[in-house]
Amino acid sequence: DARVTQTPRHKVTEMGQEVTMRCQPILGHNTVFWYRQTMMQGLELLAYFRNRAPLDDSGMPKDRFSAEMPDATLATLKIQPSEPRDSAVYFCASGLVPELAGNRYHYEQYFGPGTRLTVT
Amino acid sequence: SQQGEEDPQALSIQEGENATMNCSYKTSINNLQWYRQNSGRGLVHLILIRSNEREKHSGRLRVTLDTSKKSSSLLITASRAADTASYFCATDGGGYNKLIFGAGTRLAVHP
Numbered sequence: 036d037a038r039v040t041q042t043p044r045h046k047v048t049e050m051g052q053e054v055t056m057r058c059q060p061i062l063g064h065n066t067v068f069w070y071r072q073t074m075m076q077g078l079e080l081l082a083y084f085r086n087r088a089p090l091d092d093s094g095m096p097k098d099r100f101s102a103e104m105p106d107a108t109l110a111t112l113k114i115q116p117s118e119p120r121d122s123a124v125y126f127c128a129s130g131l132v133p134e135l136a137g138n139r140y141h142y143e144q145y146f147g148p149g150t151r152l153t154v155t
Numbered sequence: 156s157q158q159g160e161e162d163p164q165a166l167s168i169q170e171g172e173n174a175t176m177n178c179s180y181k182t183s184i185n186n187l188q189w190y191r192q193n194s195g196r197g198l199v200h201l202i203l204i205r206s207n208e209r210e211k212h213s214g215r216l217r218v219t220l221d222t223s224k225k226s227s228s229l230l231i232t233a234s235r236a237a238d239t240a241s242y243f244c245a246t247d248g249g250g251y252n253k254l255i256f257g258a259g260t261r262l263a264v265h266p
Contacts, residue, residue, distance in 0.1 A: 039197070068253065078198075078243065078256040091253060126197055143188060144254060146197030 037061045039147035041127050047153045053115040056150045058127030059108055065134075067110045068144060069095075069102055070126040078126075084110065085132065117154045124149045161244055165261045174231040176260040178244030179224075185247050187220055188254065189229050192241045201229075201242075234264045 040059045048054055060067050069081040082092040082102040092102060099121075101113045114121055128144040161178050168174055180187070186205045190198040204211045204220045204227065211218045217230040231238055241261050245254040 070256075077258045080253060080255070083253050128198075143200035143203060144198075146190075146199070148197050 037145075039127055039129050039145050041125075041147035041150050043150060044148060045151045045153075047155065048117055049155055050118055051116040052154075053113065054117045054121075054152060054154075056112045056125055056127075056152070058110040058112075058129075058147060060110060060127070060129030061131075061145055062108070064129035064131045064145070065107075066130045066132050066144075067104060068128040068130075069110070069112050070128065071123045072126060072149070073123045081112070081125075114152075117152075119154045122152055122154050124151050161242070161257045161260045163260060164258070165263070167263045167265065168234055170234060170236055170264055170266050172234055172264075174234050174238070174262055174264070176229045176242050176262070178227045178229070178257055180227075180244075180246045180257075181225065182246075184222070187218075187227050187247075188245045189216075189218060189227075190243045190245060190256075192243065192259070194240070198243065231262075234262075236264050236266050238262060239264045 039061055042057045065086050067084040070078050071081055072078045079094055081095040083090050084104050087104040099114055104110045126149045127147045130142050130144045132142055161176055166174055184206055186203055188203045189201045191201055192198045202213045202216055202218050204218050206222055215232045220227045227244055241259040243256050243259045245256045
């Protein structure tokens with residue numbers, strides 16, 4: 036049963052520390068998304084990759100957040116330096132879009148279990 | 156701002172009753188999806204309805220879409236305690252195959 040995996044599941048850190056979250060998308064999927072979920076803001080899209088190339092990171096604070104896909108099996112989200120307001124659950128999701136599909140191809144996203152981040 | 160807005164924000168019903176959740180969105184769409192999130196878990200895809208469809212069924216789920224009103228509804232029939240979760244609608248109004256999620260409806264089904 037193919038699943039998106041995320042590590043760590045929980046992270047508690049002090050303000051100013053670097054945080055790295057990792058995601059392994061479902062094998063064969065070519066799109067990866069990073070979301071942040073808080074009670075106040077709900078589910079926010081932070082970054083979106085297609086075939087490992089970043090297509091949209093407009094939802095991500097550029098000064099402290101960075102997202103990368105070193106290879107097709109690993110996506111990372113880094114926060115440096117972390118702040119208390121970054122406390123949230125961070126989800127990774129993946130999906131499969133055919134190569135010739137346009138920007139509005141219909142498909143579902145498969146979510147990982149999330150990383151619960153607490154910055155004190 | 157979020158593309159989809161669900162209402163009610165919270166819904167509490169008894170087992171066996173039907174649960175209806177509504178979603179409104181702002182821009183034109185090609186498809187609308189519903190996801191479920193159990194407490195402490197990731198979101199799970201439930202159903203996708205295309206803009207040229209008006210109704211779709213999947214087991215106990217029934218989704219309707221009214222593009223003229225920019226709204227959708229999710230009906231869960233004969234609810235069970237296991238249906239207790241948050242339900243989110245998501246639209247593709249953002250382009251680039253990305254989805255914009257609403258704030259969700261928290262459903263509690265009591266035995």
